[in-house]
Amino acid sequence: MLSHLHELWRYRELILQLAWSDFKLRYKNSALGFFWSLLEPLLMLLVLYVVFSNLMRIQVEHYQLFLLLGIILWNFFDRGTSMSIFGIIGKPSLVQKVYFPRDILVISTCLTALMMTALEFVVFVVFMAVFNVVPGWTAVYFPVLLVLEFLMIIGLSLALSALNVYFRDIQFIWRVILQVGFFATPVIYPITIFPEKARWIVMLNPMAQIITMMRDGILYRSAPGPEALAYLAAAAFLALLIGYMIFEHLEPRFAEAI
Amino acid sequence: MGCAVKVEHLCKTFRIPHERRTTLFESIAGFLRPNRYETITVLQDIDFEVESGECIGIIGENGSGKSTLLKIIANILRPTSGSVEVSGKLTPFLELGVGFQPDLSVRENIRIYGTVMGLPRRMISERIEDVIGFAGLERFEDTKLKNLSSGMQVRLAFSTAIQTEPDVLLVDEVLAVGDMEFQKRCFEVFDHYRKEGVTIFFVSHDLGAVRRFCNRALLLNKEKMVCLDETNRVIEKYIYKAPAESAAPKTEENGVRRGNKRIEILGVKLLDKNGNESSDFISLDPLKVRILYNAHEKVYAPVFGLAFYWNDLYCYGTITEFEKYDISPFFGKGHVDFAIERLPVLEGKIEITAAVAGPNNKVLYDWHERLYSFEVHNQTSDLGIFHIDGRWSAGRFV
Numbered sequence: 268m269l270s271h272l273h274e275l276w277r278y279r280e281l282i283l284q285l286a287w288s289d290f291k292l293r294y295k296n297s298a299l300g301f302f303w304s305l306l307e308p309l310l311m312l313l314v315l316y317v318v319f320s321n322l323m324r325i326q327v328e329h330y331q332l333f334l335l336l337g338i339i340l341w342n343f344f345d346r347g348t349s350m351s352i353f354g355i356i357g358k359p360s361l362v363q364k365v366y367f368p369r370d371i372l373v374i375s376t377c378l379t380a381l382m383m384t385a386l387e388f389v390v391f392v393v394f395m396a397v398f399n400v401v402p403g404w405t406a407v408y409f410p411v412l413l414v415l416e417f418l419m420i421i422g423l424s425l426a427l428s429a430l431n432v433y434f435r436d437i438q439f440i441w442r443v444i445l446q447v448g449f450f451a452t453p454v455i456y457p458i459t460i461f462p463e464k465a466r467w468i469v470m471l472n473p474m475a476q477i478i479t480m481m482r483d484g485i486l487y488r489s490a491p492g493p494e495a496l497a498y499l500a501a502a503a504f505l506a507l508l509i510g511y512m513i514f515e516h517l518e519p520r521f522a523e524a525i
Numbered sequence: 526m527g528c529a530v531k532v533e534h535l536c537k538t539f540r541i542p543h544e545r546r547t548t549l550f551e552s553i554a555g556f557l558r559p560n561r562y563e564t565i566t567v568l569q570d571i572d573f574e575v576e577s578g579e580c581i582g583i584i585g586e587n588g589s590g591k592s593t594l595l596k597i598i599a600n601i602l603r604p605t606s607g608s609v610e611v612s613g614k615l616t617p618f619l620e621l622g623v624g625f626q627p628d629l630s631v632r633e634n635i636r637i638y639g640t641v642m643g644l645p646r647r648m649i650s651e652r653i654e655d656v657i658g659f660a661g662l663e664r665f666e667d668t669k670l671k672n673l674s675s676g677m678q679v680r681l682a683f684s685t686a687i688q689t690e691p692d693v694l695l696v697d698e699v700l701a702v703g704d705m706e707f708q709k710r711c712f713e714v715f716d717h718y719r720k721e722g723v724t725i726f727f728v729s730h731d732l733g734a735v736r737r738f739c740n741r742a743l744l745l746n747k748e749k750m751v752c753l754d755e756t757n758r759v760i761e762k763y764i765y766k767a768p769a770e771s772a773a774p775k776t777e778e779n780g781v782r783r784g785n786k787r788i789e790i791l792g793v794k795l796l797d798k799n800g801n802e803s804s805d806f807i808s809l810d811p812l813k814v815r816i817l818y819n820a821h822e823k824v825y826a827p828v829f830g831l832a833f834y835w836n837d838l839y840c841y842g843t844i845t846e847f848e849k850y851d852i853s854p855f856f857g858k859g860h861v862d863f864a865i866e867r868l869p870v871l872e873g874k875i876e877i878t879a880a881v882a883g884p885n886n887k888v889l890y891d892w893h894e895r896l897y898s899f900e901v902h903n904q905t906s907d908l909g910i911f912h913i914d915g916r917w918s919a920g921r922f923v
Contacts, residue, residue: 284640285624292628364620365641366600434549519603522596523539 268511274368282371286378293379304383305390308338315455327457329400329486332391336485337454339387340478344420345445347380351424352431352438356525363522370514373428377421403488408480412491415503416477422506425514432517432524453478470495473502527612529577529693529724530598535607537568537593567593569748571607575741577692580725582735582756584763585745591728594745595619595695598726613692613724616642620697622682627671631662631681634670638685652688659684680707687714693724712738732760733903757904764805764902765797784891788827788855788881791817793897807904808871809912814863816879818891820855824883827890829861832878834895835870835910869912872903 275282294301312335320330327333354376355362355369362369395402431437452474461469469475476499480491541563568590575581583591596602598609599617624641625634635656639649657666660680665673673681696715715738719725729735735742735756742759744751752759796813797803806812816829830844845861877897881890905912 280646281640281643284637284646288626288629288633288637291633292626358624360620360623361641363596363601364623365617366615367641367643434547434552436548436550440549522601 271368275371275374278367278371281367282375282378285371285375286382289376289379290382293383301386305387308335308342308387309390311338319455329398332394332398332400332486333457333482334455335391335394336482337478339384339391340416340481341449341452341454341474342387343380343384343416344474345449346383347377347417347420348423348427349438349441349445350380351376351420352427352441354424354428355432355521356428356435359525362525369518369521370425370511373424373514374421377417377424380420381417400486402485405484405488405490408484408491408496411496412477412481412484412499415499416474419473419503419506422503422508422510425507425510429514429517429521432521448472448474473499473506476502527577528574528610529579529612530575530726531610532571532573532598533608533610535568535571535594535597535609536566536605537590537597537602538605539565539567541565566748568597568604568745571750573743573750573753575724575726577613577724578719578722579741580719580727580739581753582739582742582759583726583728583745584730584732584735584742584759585751588747589745590748591745592619592697595697595726595728598693599695611693614643614690615693615695616686616689616691617695618686618697619695621679621686625670625678625682628669631657631666631668631670631673634681635685638682639688642686642689644688648688656681656684656688676704676707683707683711691718691723693726694718695726697728698730732763736760736904737906760902760904761807764807765799765801765803782891782893782896784881784889786891787822787883787888788818788820788824788890790879790881790891790893791819791858793817793877793879793893795897795899804899806868806899806901808901809867809869809905812865812868812899814865814877814879816861816863816881817858818855818860818881819858822856824855824890826884827855828882828884830878830880830882831863832880834876834878835873840875867912868901869914870901871905871907871909871912872901873910874898874900 294304312331315338316331316334319334351373354373358372361372427437427441451469452472453469458466458469458475458479470479476495480495480499483489483491542561571594583594585591593602595617596619597604598611599615599619600609600611601617601619622638624637626637629637632653635653636646636649639656640646657663660677660683662673662677662681665677670678670681694715712734715725715727719738725739727735727739739756741753742756743753744759744763752762754762794802794815794817795804795806796815797806798811814831816831818829820827828844830842832842833840843863875898876895877899878893878895879897880892882888883890
């Protein structure tokens with residue numbers, strides 16, 4: 268695995284190039300480019316905000332930012348995995364006509380998702396300024412948490428993209444799981460709506476951990492607990508390891524089965 | 526000279542399911558009803574070694590596993606058993622323009638394709654102007670790729686691809702696309718690579734190109750490696766594969782056969798220099814035309830004749846009488862041979878008329894109008910239809 272990491276490092280230019288051209292491609296086809304892609308989370312924010320703050324009367328401090336942060340982080344997860352699912356089958360000529368380590372295709376797609384998320388975070392910073400929220404020192408956990416989420420996405424994407432080569436309905440199954448996940452994860456609501464005793468079950472979900480810790484760190488000036496952070500790191504690396512193993516196992520026949 | 530590519534006991538089989546299950550649902554639903562697989566062997570026990578700097582042509586009929594072999598050497602497909610070792614950087618030209626994005630500009634596509642082909646970024650930046658110039662696309666450098674003609678796209682892909690500096694190069698009939706001018710340029714580039722000591726594998730059906738270009742050739746026939754040897758010898762083997770099929774007479778048609786059949790021509794066999802029957806010959810090689818006959822009655826001094834046609838062009842006619850060849854008396858089965866020492870045809874399909882007549886050509890016994898044919902393949906560097914025996918020399922004005 269270490270030698271594989273070394274090999275990936277040699278291909279870093281290819282990873283960046285693929286991610287960057289994919290990123291450009293996603294925005295170049297529409298006249299207003301970046302604008303549209305930012306509009307989507309903002310519209311979602313508006314709808315959810317109206318519904319949940321007025322009708323459902325969720326009482327959370329800085330609910331707009333709370334919601335926006337949750338949506339951005341969830342979007343990252345959603346987009347990263349569902350784009351990568353097609354990372355292998357969507358690029359047959361790169362699999363069948365040239366050779367480079369195939370996980371590059373998946374990693375670069377995840378990187379594209381990260382770039383798109385970075386743009387959304389720019390909007391988030393603007394929102395923070397508008398609502399006059401100043402992050403505390405606990406915001407230093409932001410990069411750590413984002414990297415852990417990124418690694419977890421790569422791990423899941425490796426497994427999903429490889430399985431999707433052989434079982435094409437994985438892509439539909441995964442969409443359903445994402446739908447359920449959106450509501451099972453505290454994206455639009457705080458974890459406190461669950462009774463104290465049941466919270467740990469919800470928090471088994473690493474995405475719930477990430478979103479909660481992010482909010483605490485950026486909006487509420489509280490540092491994540493070391494156990495929670497350790498749990499998250501373990502989950503991310505486990506996902507990466509298992510994903511990598513599944514991918515490695517299925518990779519040799521990609522060119523034949525695609 | 527080190528060893529560039531070493532292939533040992535390579536086997537490749539594909540498992541083709543009778544019913545292809547591509548979804549999880551089908552796999553679960555079909556769990557009780559096991560799927561049957563057809564195993565197809567594409568390559569069997571391939572064994573060879575190639576020195577660095579060699580240029581190897583891979584020839585064989587369709588389905589003989591040429592492309593699969595290239596893909597295994599390129600690590601795109603994995604061998605079922607056996608091993609492949611490649612030393613140095615390998616670049617496959619299996620398809621031009623891999624990874625092209627129609628919606629991005631020419632410049633961006635050069636960057637993408639260049640990176641896919643393993644060019645460092647710095648080098649791409651240095652050479653991007655050269656690439657655009659070489660492809661002749663200076664006026665279109667910011668045009669989206671999809672707005673270029675397909676010819677331009679191929680030129681762009683090619684001029685990007687040749688910026689790579691491989692140690693081993695795999696070429697799979699890339700040259701089949703593009704016009705004459707483009708093909709000529711391809712060969713110039715490959716020639717350049719060869720001179721720089723790049724090991725090249727070249728799959729092609731164009732035997733002429735393989736002969737001009739490769740020092741050794743590898744012949745595949747029905748998943749097995751027949752030989753890896755000096756190019757001319759391998760091409761010869763490929764063309765003279767025994768047994769040939771099409772030398773047998775065509776069906777009898779009215780007007781094609783005539784005569785009273787006192788001597789009946791049973792058939793014409795075309796024999797190559799090894800005495801095997803064939804319908805493919807190499808230019809300037811020996812060829813023997815054998816007329817098989819059955820004389821139903823005793824016949825004295827019959828006249829046998831042969832006529833050769835090249836695309837309806839009557840090229841040559843000969844009869845035994847002219848040659849003052851004494852044949853007497855004829856009864857029962859036998860054969861008459863016409864031996865050609867050096868087939869003077871360079872290329873094309875030759876049709877043969879065979880006939881036998883009574884003495885002085887008075888009665889026609891049997892006439893087979895262009896019932897037989899063979900194909901000639903050019904193995905020389907000469908061009909045209911015929912070989913003219915001549916010798917060049919040079920002198921000075923006095």
